[in-house]
Amino acid sequence: MKTNASRPVHRWPVRLTHWVNLFAMVCMFMSGWEIYNASPLFDFRFPPAVTLGGWLGGAIGWHLAVMWLLVFNALCYLLWSLFSGHLRRDLLPLRLAALRHDIWLTLTLRLRHRHGHYNAIQKLMYLGVLVLGLLLVLSGLAIWKPVQLYWLVAIFGGFDIARYVHFLAMAGIGLFVIIHVLMVIVVPSTLWAMLSGGKREG
Numbered sequence: 001m002k003t004n005a006s007r008p009v010h011r012w013p014v015r016l017t018h019w020v021n022l023f024a025m026v027c028m029f030m031s032g033w034e035i036y037n038a039s040p041l042f043d044f045r046f047p048p049a050v051t052l053g054g055w056l057g058g059a060i061g062w063h064l065a066v067m068w069l070l071v072f073n074a075l076c077y078l079l080w081s082l083f084s085g086h087l088r089r090d091l092l093p094l095r096l097a098a099l100r101h102d103i104w105l106t107l108t109l110r111l112r113h114r115h116g117h118y119n120a121i122q123k124l125m126y127l128g129v130l131v132l133g134l135l136l137v138l139s140g141l142a143i144w145k146p147v148q149l150y151w152l153v154a155i156f157g158g159f160d161i162a163r164y165v166h167f168l169a170m171a172g173i174g175l176f177v178i179i180h181v182l183m184v185i186v187v188p189s190t191l192w193a194m195l196s197g198g199k200r201e202g
């Protein structure tokens with residue numbers, strides 16, 4: 001049996017589901033933006049260059065097809081994380097004192113990255129994006145099947161509110177991705193670890 005120290009930074013199920021998720025997310029964002037353009041909630045439209053599907057019907061086709069990949073992949077990640085101990089060992093516990101401490105280290109430019117150990121801010125970001133992902137899928141289901149899933153629509157407070165929730169959850173995940181990729185640029189060795197497994201730091 002592998003000890004914690006001899007385990008790679010990211011085991012293969014995390015790496016595989018992470019990169020499949022990236023592919024699925026890009027397709028979902030781009031096709032979602034095309035669907036949004038057909039009936040915008042706000043006073044702007046997304047440029048055609050960043051949309052997918054070509055027209056409303058094509059975009060809905062992409063969105064509903066890739067949705068299955070996104071949900072299946074997320075379920076694989078969540079079940080594996082739960083039963084392998086990844087969730088309990090690497091993403092939890094998240095304590096307020098640790099968060100305050102790590103925010104202070106960040107503000108004073110002293111927060112170090114140790115391969116194989118998530119700091120409290122990373123834990124908050126990763127757990128937060130998982131919650132946003134759940135909200136995105138549930139609000140998406142509500143606006144996809146509002147008649148059959150009327151109770152889900154009611155939980156969101158109505159069809160129109162579910163649409164806003166879906167958009168805002170997308171925007172939250174978009175913001176996460178921007179910060180996440182900036183952090184990877186700051187510590188590029190994390191990218192190699194997410195591709196190859198990497199070596200844990202003590």
Ligand code: HEM
Nearest residue numbers: 014018021022025116126129173177180181184190191194
């Ligand atoms: C170009 C896009 C992306 C790049 C380059 C990237 C890169 C990475 C890297 C290098 C890590 C490991 C960080 C570390 O060890 O400190 C990581 C972890 C993670 N990323 Fe990304 N990522 C991308 C997109 C995404 C997206 C779209 C999501 C979700 C919406 C996401 C969610 C996560 C999560 C939840 C983790 C923690 C995984 C775990 O340990 O269970 N990433 N990412």
